[in-house]
Amino acid sequence: MLHVSLFVELLRANPKAMVWAAALTQALLWWLVPTLLYSAPPGNLPLVVAIGHEFQLGSYWGPPLASWLAELAFRVAGIGGVYFLSQICVVLTLWGVFTLGRAIVGAQHAALAVLLMVGIAVIAVPSPDFGPPILAMPLTVFVLRHFWRVVGEGRRSAWYVMAIGLALLLLTTYAGLVLLVAIAVFTATSRRARATLRGIEPWVALFLVAVVVFPHLLWVDVSGMWGVWTGRERLAVSGVEPVLRGGALLGSLVVAHLGAVVLVLLGRGLRAPRDKVPTFTRNPSTALERRFVLFFAIALPLTAIVMRAVIGEGGPIGGFGPYVVLSGLAIVVLAGNTIPLQRQGLTALAWSLLLAAPPLIAAAAVGVLPFVAKTDVPIAQPAGAIGRFFGETFERRTGKPLRIVAGAPRLATLIAIAAPSRPSFYFDAAPDRTPWVTGSDLREKGAVIVWPTTDTAGTPPPDIAARFPGLVPEVPQTFSRTIQGRLPLMRIGWGMLRPQ
Numbered sequence: 001m002l003h004v005s006l007f008v009e010l011l012r013a014n015p016k017a018m019v020w021a022a023a024l025t026q027a028l029l030w031w032l033v034p035t036l037l038y039s040a041p042p043g044n045l046p047l048v049v050a051i052g053h054e055f056q057l058g059s060y061w062g063p064p065l066a067s068w069l070a071e072l073a074f075r076v077a078g079i080g081g082v083y084f085l086s087q088i089c090v091v092l093t094l095w096g097v098f099t100l101g102r103a104i105v106g107a108q109h110a111a112l113a114v115l116l117m118v119g120i121a122v123i124a125v126p127s128p129d130f131g132p133p134i135l136a137m138p139l140t141v142f143v144l145r146h147f148w149r150v151v152g153e154g155r156r157s158a159w160y161v162m163a164i165g166l167a168l169l170l171l172t173t174y175a176g177l178v179l180l181v182a183i184a185v186f187t188a189t190s191r192r193a194r195a196t197l198r199g200i201e202p203w204v205a206l207f208l209v210a211v212v213v214f215p216h217l218l219w220v221d222v223s224g225m226w227g228v229w230t231g232r233e234r235l236a237v238s239g240v241e242p243v244l245r246g247g248a249l250l251g252s253l254v255v256a257h258l259g260a261v262v263l264v265l266l267g268r269g270l271r272a273p274r275d276k277v278p279t280f281t282r283n284p285s286t287a288l289e290r291r292f293v294l295f296f297a298i299a300l301p302l303t304a305i306v307m308r309a310v311i312g313e314g315g316p317i318g319g320f321g322p323y324v325v326l327s328g329l330a331i332v333v334l335a336g337n338t339i340p341l342q343r344q345g346l347t348a349l350a351w352s353l354l355l356a357a358p359p360l361i362a363a364a365a366v367g368v369l370p371f372v373a374k375t376d377v378p379i380a381q382p383a384g385a386i387g388r389f390f391g392e393t394f395e396r397r398t399g400k401p402l403r404i405v406a407g408a409p410r411l412a413t414l415i416a417i418a419a420p421s422r423p424s425f426y427f428d429a430a431p432d433r434t435p436w437v438t439g440s441d442l443r444e445k446g447a448v449i450v451w452p453t454t455d456t457a458g459t460p461p462p463d464i465a466a467r468f469p470g471l472v473p474e475v476p477q478t479f480s481r482t483i484q485g486r487l488p489l490m491r492i493g494w495g496m497l498r499p500q
Contacts, residue, residue: 039383051064058219058223066134090127096141097325103153104333116260120324167208182296186296252320263347266346277342283337304323381481382482394446406447408452
């Protein structure tokens with residue numbers, strides 16, 4: 001007798017509802033946990049908001065769109081608004097994958113592809129850390145969906161919509177160049193794609209991309225930022241270092257997909273089922289459909305890994321997120337036209353754990369780690385208290401609002417977003433990376449310089465002392481965390497440059 005679980009029945013009867021349920025549940029968890037439990041923004045989020053506060057056409061860290069949106073969300077709804085914006089991006093990504101998959105493999109298989117995305121760690125786990133990689137995910141799917149409408153469905157007008165998405169992607173991260181190159185290669189190697197170039201639409205679309213991106217390109221030239229990038233970044237094109245770096249990145253990519261692999265092994269198994277099991281069947285995929293999905297699912301991450309291996313630094317250009325948006329769909333395409341689902345209950349349980357465990361682990365890191373370890377958890381740092389203290393102290397002593405903060409980047413950017421006056425972040429280790437603050441600004445407006453310390457003297461690190469020779473350290477300020485546990489009080493050394 002064939003037993004079909006409620007999970008399978010829902011997936012068969014209403015795949016769209018399953019996709020929405022999965023996407024919204026994941027988004028709700030990853031919005032509630034940081035909003036309610038994080039005392040400080042995770043990762044590079046303080047830097048992203050601090051850069052957006054300047055509303056420049058770009059920065060050392062890349063194009064401006066993600067920073068602008070983060071700043072706007074922060075002004076409207078605080079840091080919870082930025083977390084909410086991040087989850088909107090994740091939901092739009094999953095919905096975009098579903099709509100693209102529905103056009104290629106049908107609604108049921110597209111829903112399976114979206115459910116597999118829960119097992120891809122780089123899609124879900126870093127999602128509260130809003131930035132270019134998070135914003136690039138829905139934009140990448142948006143571009144690919146409309147490129148398929150051009151190539152697969154013959155809708156020539158989709159070139160224009162695709163152009164807007166591609167332009168916004170390039171204003172989000174230079175990783176958009178990877179997608180642009182991949183689209184060019186696919187078009188050049190596909191007869192059907194080449195046929196779409198015969199009209200005027202693709203050339204008008206290319207012109208639209210250039211028009212939207214031109215102000216940023218002009219800023220790159222006028223600001224001299226290109227010289228800053230090329231002067232500080234050394235291409236590692238010789239020796240074994242790029243190979244080792246590329247191997248490490250490839251290993252990280254594989255590890256990020258382990259959750260999806262577990263779901264596939266549980267659901268499909270390694271052998272054909274002995275008993276009758278539920279199956280999901282689609283119309284046979286065409287060669288173009290298979291090639292489209294597999295090409296972009298493989299070419300995007302591998303190209304990004306090769307480029308980062310050559311250029312250096314720790315991760316692929318733009319982060320892994322934008323490059324793995326088609327991984328679930330690629331797995332479904334490779335699985336064949338008929339997908340059996342064995343171990344229905346165990347598969348549903350594993351999927352639920354992959355959905356709920358990461359945000360619960362993040363919550364435990366805030367509530368449990370302080371009692372079992374002495375490792376500082378950045379998301380537990382009391383950002384609000386830190387920002388208020390330094391902002392109010394500077395204003396009380398000088399009679400002027402705090403306008404500039406510098407020193408240790410993590411602490412400085414926390415103050416930049418948490419102080420009432422919203423000061424500008426100054427990267428004193430490399431001032432050309434923050435050109436919105438000049439030497440005359442430091443003299444006229446003054447600044448607070450901060451650094452982590454463990455002693456009571458508050459002696460500044462040698463590098464900070466060298467960059468600010470007249471800096472007189474103040475008595476270090478201590479801060480308690482919401483959940484202190486066994487951790488020592490957070491001690492911050494600081495000094496003040498008075499306005500002249």
